[in-house]
Amino acid sequence: MVWCRIGMADILVGIGDFKISNAPNILKTNLGSCVGLTLYNPHKKIGGLLHVLLPRAPKNKGENLSKYADTGFEQFLKELKKKGCDISKLEAKVFGGAHVIKAIKTRVGDENLAVIKEMLKKNRIRIKAERTGGDRGYLIWLDLSTGKVTCRVFGEVERIY
Amino acid sequence: MVEMEVKKIIEIAIKLSIDKSSQALSKILKSGSKIELLNIKTMRIKDINSTLPIDLEVAGAYIDLDGEREGFKLLFLVELTTSFRLAELMLRWPNGKIKEYNTFTESAIAEIGNILGSTVSNVFSSDFGIKIIPTPPHVVRDFSSNLLEYMIMDIPYIDCFLFAESRFFVVKEELPCYFFILPKGDIFKCAYD
Numbered sequence: 001m002v003w004c005r006i007g008m009a010d011i012l013v014g015i016g017d018f019k020i021s022n023a024p025n026i027l028k029t030n031l032g033s034c035v036g037l038t039l040y041n042p043h044k045k046i047g048g049l050l051h052v053l054l055p056r057a058p059k060n061k062g063e064n065l066s067k068y069a070d071t072g073f074e075q076f077l078k079e080l081k082k083k084g085c086d087i088s089k090l091e092a093k094v095f096g097g098a099h100v101i102k103a104i105k106t107r108v109g110d111e112n113l114a115v116i117k118e119m120l121k122k123n124r125i126r127i128k129a130e131r132t133g134g135d136r137g138y139l140i141w142l143d144l145s146t147g148k149v150t151c152r153v154f155g156e157v158e159r160i161y
Numbered sequence: 162m163v164e165m166e167v168k169k170i171i172e173i174a175i176k177l178s179i180d181k182s183s184q185a186l187s188k189i190l191k192s193g194s195k196i197e198l199l200n201i202k203t204m205r206i207k208d209i210n211s212t213l214p215i216d217l218e219v220a221g222a223y224i225d226l227d228g229e230r231e232g233f234k235l236l237f238l239v240e241l242t243t244s245f246r247l248a249e250l251m252l253r254w255p256n257g258k259i260k261e262y263n264t265f266t267e268s269a270i271a272e273i274g275n276i277l278g279s280t281v282s283n284v285f286s287s288d289f290g291i292k293i294i295p296t297p298p299h300v301v302r303d304f305s306s307n308l309l310e311y312m313i314m315d316i317p318y319i320d321c322f323l324f325a326e327s328r329f330f331v332v333k334e335e336l337p338c339y340f341f342i343l344p345k346g347d348i349f350k351c352a353y354d
Contacts, residue, residue, distance in 0.1 A: 064206065108314065154302070
């Protein structure tokens, strides 16, 4: 069994949440049908990880907007800009969106992915790497010193993107 | 005041459920099982994946209990290696015979899911007069945090929810297992009324 690196600099990103930090910290999360988006500025070594649960916010949005792909992306980008990140310099990597439980008919993972990609396209942010879909969950961690994302799909070995 | 009383009902119903579940499991496993209610708390969705180690490899069974009204989601969760021993105990096989996750372990987890689902359902029917019926269990293998994530996928348009976490031990072996109950609607308020 391969374990995630656990250290003082590891920051766990919750479901429907995002975190932004800088080197040498590591942002990590788990993904099932949720989608994880990392945005990283290699010059400033600042980046973040967004974990979206659902594709679009309903009319009555509730208090946690970061759990929806559309509103979460907007909030995430806004916070990165506040930290001085130039959008044109951001590198995007996308993970997750699996369909694990066959009994759940709605393919939320696919919808989450579609909205995230649409938002990236709208903001002209290029996807540098992705590992999406399938029927098993993911663990990902973004190393803010390098911008590399280590991804482990359940039952597989780690791969670096 | 009513809120306090409803909280009491929640605690009683959950304690009754896990107590009866442990009796049923003890019979099946031919070994005492002790269930501890760790906590009943309101959690934010974003905090779920800090409940258990993020990279813990587990197997679990989901059961939905619905009927006259929206009921619960139950999740029985156990570390992959522990599931091997649970299956051996159920099959009366010697320790160490099962070396990998297979149809025996999957069936054992499904069976424990069935037991938990039916005992909880019986508690609500006999003690509170609310008919709820368990669905067949869905057995899933994944990282622990992902199983908790799947639990909330059907009721996602909420930011906080009530979450009961318990841990039980098959006494002779001290096998740690987890049992989560997630109410979908106002079933406890109904039980109080």
